[in-house]
Amino acid sequence: MKFSWQAKKTSVSIKQFLFAEGVSHNLWLKQKKLGGQLQLNGNPVSPDHAVVAGDIVTLALPDEVSDPDVATSFEPIHVIMADENWLVVNKDAGINTVPGPSDRETTLVNRVKGWLVTQHADNLVPHLITRLDRDTSGLVLVARNGIVQGMVAPQVDQHLMTKKYLALVAGRFADLKGVVDKPIGRVENSVARQVMAQGQHAVTQYQVLEQFDQAALVELTLLTGRTHQIRVHMQSIGHPLIGDALYNGPTTAFERQALHAFSLEFTDPLSGLRRTFNAPLPTDMQQLLNKLRAGKQMN
Numbered sequence: 001m002k003f004s005w006q007a008k009k010t011s012v013s014i015k016q017f018l019f020a021e022g023v024s025h026n027l028w029l030k031q032k033k034l035g036g037q038l039q040l041n042g043n044p045v046s047p048d049h050a051v052v053a054g055d056i057v058t059l060a061l062p063d064e065v066s067d068p069d070v071a072t073s074f075e076p077i078h079v080i081m082a083d084e085n086w087l088v089v090n091k092d093a094g095i096n097t098v099p100g101p102s103d104r105e106t107t108l109v110n111r112v113k114g115w116l117v118t119q120h121a122d123n124l125v126p127h128l129i130t131r132l133d134r135d136t137s138g139l140v141l142v143a144r145n146g147i148v149q150g151m152v153a154p155q156v157d158q159h160l161m162t163k164k165y166l167a168l169v170a171g172r173f174a175d176l177k178g179v180v181d182k183p184i185g186r187v188e189n190s191v192a193r194q195v196m197a198q199g200q201h202a203v204t205q206y207q208v209l210e211q212f213d214q215a216a217l218v219e220l221t222l223l224t225g226r227t228h229q230i231r232v233h234m235q236s237i238g239h240p241l242i243g244d245a246l247y248n249g250p251t252t253a254f255e256r257q258a259l260h261a262f263s264l265e266f267t268d269p270l271s272g273l274r275r276t277f278n279a280p281l282p283t284d285m286q287q288l289l290n291k292l293r294a295g296k297q298m299n
Helices: 014-020 025-033 108-118 146-157 229-236 283-293
Strands: 002-006 037-040 056-060 079-082 086-091 137-143 162-170 177-181 184-186 193-195 203-211 215-222 259-267 274-278
Touching: 014 025, 014 056, 025 146, 086 108, 137 146, 146 259, 162 229, 162 283, 177 229, 184 229, 193 229, 203 229, 203 283, 215 229, 215 283
Parallel strands: 137 259
Antiparallel strands: 002 056, 037 056, 079 086, 086 137, 162 215, 162 259, 177 203, 184 193, 203 215, 259 274
């Protein structure tokens, strides 16, 4: 795989130029380890070679071959967008994002790998940039190679991506919008998290879109990215997600946490353009929402 940029400035080294273009220190070390090659106007050069305006700088890395330890699944995925560098998938609820003890063969990673095989892709290693809980549906961003994965990583670390969710939660809100700023930590000997003083900084914005007798449709924006953040924060203010048994949400009307990642926005580090993607509510959440709008009880 190769990526090329045209220089607009003079009197800098190729290494300095690539850092300015978004190649991180970690990615720089990775390309050295993998035997990457630097080219100037098509010719191999050293990292300290000078760049002048108009030069074409190319970073070349070997293609990423299939990892035999990661199973290939040809179960379908819902592709929202695909280009040579990015893949945006609308994940169904009930699918693990990454392989683990409970499933090593049919997770989203396994399915994306299968999709890459069917597309005859040169790089067969899916790099998941965002993740969702098993029973949360919605948008997941996948980098199709290690170069763009490394270039977009600072946006993840600095929480510069905009991730918005729709949730159906229990109860009536006194305030129709607000911010939950409470640290979250792991409960000992449990998969659950909770608000705790020694936890990690976590901030969630919420806005009530529709209020019903005993539930509400809420839009949530993550300003940090902690495990179970929305679920813990909503429980902490007395509005657990419908269907979320782990965090004491009502479960008679829904079989999973009613949470959907409907909007994802990030800056493409290659083009500099801001890209936004949306996914409609899945059928199960839409059906529950229709019942609530019709004034039916959650039972």
